[in-house]
Amino acid sequence: MPDRTYATRMEESAAAPLLPLDPGVRRLWWTTAALTALPIIVAVLLVDVFIGVPLPTGVLPVVVTIAAVAVAWGLPVLRFKRWRYALRADDLWLRRGVLWTTTSVIPYARLQFVDTKQGPLDRLFGLAQLVVYTAAVGTSGHLPGLRADAAERLRERLADIEDDDVGV
Amino acid sequence: MRQSGSASGWPTSRTTTLASDGPQPSGERLHPAAIGVWAFNTLGPLVVILVAGRRDSPVIAAAAGISILVGVVRWLRFRWRVDGQAIVIESGLLQRQRRVIPFDRIQAVESVRKLRHRVFGVVELRIETVGGASTEGKLEALHPRDAERLRRLLLRETPATSLESQQAGEPVAAQPEQVVLARLSLDRLVIAGLTGGRVGVAAAIFGVGQDFFGDRIGDLLPRIDLSGDLRGFFALAALVLAGAFLLSIAATLLTYWNFTLTSDGVALRVRRGLLEQRADTIPLRRVQALHVDENLLRRPFRLAAVTVEVAGRSGGEEAQQSGYLLPLGTRAQALRLVEQVLGHDGLAEVRLTPMPSRARDRRLLRAAGLVAAATAVGLVVQGWAGLLALLLAAPAVALALAAYRCLGHGRSGDMLVARAGVVVRRTSFVPRDRLQSLALRQSVFQQRRRLASLALQIARGRGARGDPRFIDLDERHASGLLETLTAPS
Incomplete structure (x- = not known):
């Protein structure tokens, strides 16, 4: 697509809608957060009952539980609110992160390959992850919560984008 | 491809x-x-x-x-x-x-x-x-x-220039002319050993060894009373330091003995090693980026090392050693080498732009926080003597200011230059067409000061230092670069 001018490309990029993830991803994140928080709460409870801390019994577990529940419930909400992605004219645009915000720009010309992944939890909520790789070290782009069919369509679309020179 | x-x-x-x-x-x-x-x-x-x-x-x-x-x-x-x-x-x-x-x-x-x-x-x-x-x-x-x-x-690379000569019937095996780009003399090798990162590693090894064999070292130094005698402590410290330097020099001599970097216009060749001889061939078109590294010991003498980023180099010490195009040289020599390898003149003259002064304020605040925390801990643990931790303020502020001065960004045509790091100041030279992707990162603290860091993600080896970054750019400048740097020109 070399006939487009720089100005039109910029215009198209600016016009590309910023899409949120599938709202269902919050349920997935809540589940994983609960799975992480539960052992911590249980451990604190056991320590409090059997070993004891220099506080009245029950205070520490209650405080930890409240904090854990607040984080486990709140963080996925904030993460979901922050997450945006866009398929722009020449690149994939991603923004994520609550305390540290990261905005990535991955030119289609640099894509080496595109994967969809579905873990057991993903399957449970009917979601899938899209992972794109460039020649840079590690994963270059990762879209965690897409509807399974949408992820598949996106993968097809990205794979179909005409390859440019992808030399390393 | x-x-x-x-x-x-x-x-x-x-x-x-x-x-x-x-x-x-x-x-x-x-x-x-x-x-x-x-x-x-x-x-x-x-x-x-x-x-x-x-x-x-x-x-x-x-x-x-x-x-x-x-x-x-x-x-x-x-x-x-x-x-x-x-x-x-x-x-x-x-x-x-x-x-x-x-x-x-x-x-x-x-x-x-x-x-x-x-x-x-x-x-x-x-x-x-x-x-x-x-x-x-x-x-x-x-x-x-x-x-x-x-x-x-x-x-088997066929550069545009040698294609004609091949068609003219010259045999492929013809040895292309090798130009020597760098060579390391013995005195340079010794200096490299004295000022290299190995000194720290060797000192650590010696320190651990001394922990284990402390008693036996005491036997070796029978006149020194190790228990509580300050002179004994200093004697040991001097011994450890001298040993570390000797070890470091020896290791450097073994690894970089007879170091020669040549180029035939298509590929770089690095030869080195005394007991273990290595010859590394890196096609020039595979070079992703170059770094000029200057550590604290070398900076006062205007000495520097040059390393190369090649995709797919596995990590570890060996890969790190193989990454050197110049283990030690003058700063001018290092920059000249970068120009030659990247085929881009005028890099030595590129003036780097400092980051906004808000980046300095951030570092000063961080230093103040560290000193305050150290003092608080000192007060709790040592009582009023803990106030001595306030003496840390001077070096902490000096380090913060130095760290800020080390930051810089610049550009020469399609060559991006990023500088950061206070212990090892690294100036990275990244050709724009080597960028794989870009990532703009902003912490809540950076957000408050309208700063952001831009990572220049390239195909590199799995080194410890990650991608070259413009650290603490002005936020609007950074978003502008994010939009324009990867745009096809």
């Missing part, structure tokens, strides 16, 4: 497991010395055991026999061949594997002559491609002549 489909160009090498009753393997064997080279590792310890006087000779003889036998079978089952535009390696003792590495995926070829190779007069050839945690292709024993022939074949 064109990719046939988005999924097929990657992974860069293909490994298949072959049925054991499959077709007869074809291709060339390694040099028979491979058996010796493989056995060298297992036989070495056995000899040590023998010498140490544990003479369970039958057991040792059996172990030696088995290791040689395994080597023979391994050698018999190892084949390699050049198949069109790829090298095919078939190996495996019980389960046979076939690995196909296309030429156009090869990032670098290194020939290694460790002691065990030199005993048998052979060379090991290592083939690096993108990705993968380890070296993708290893031919562990080749006749030096075969290794050289194969190396040229693997990196």
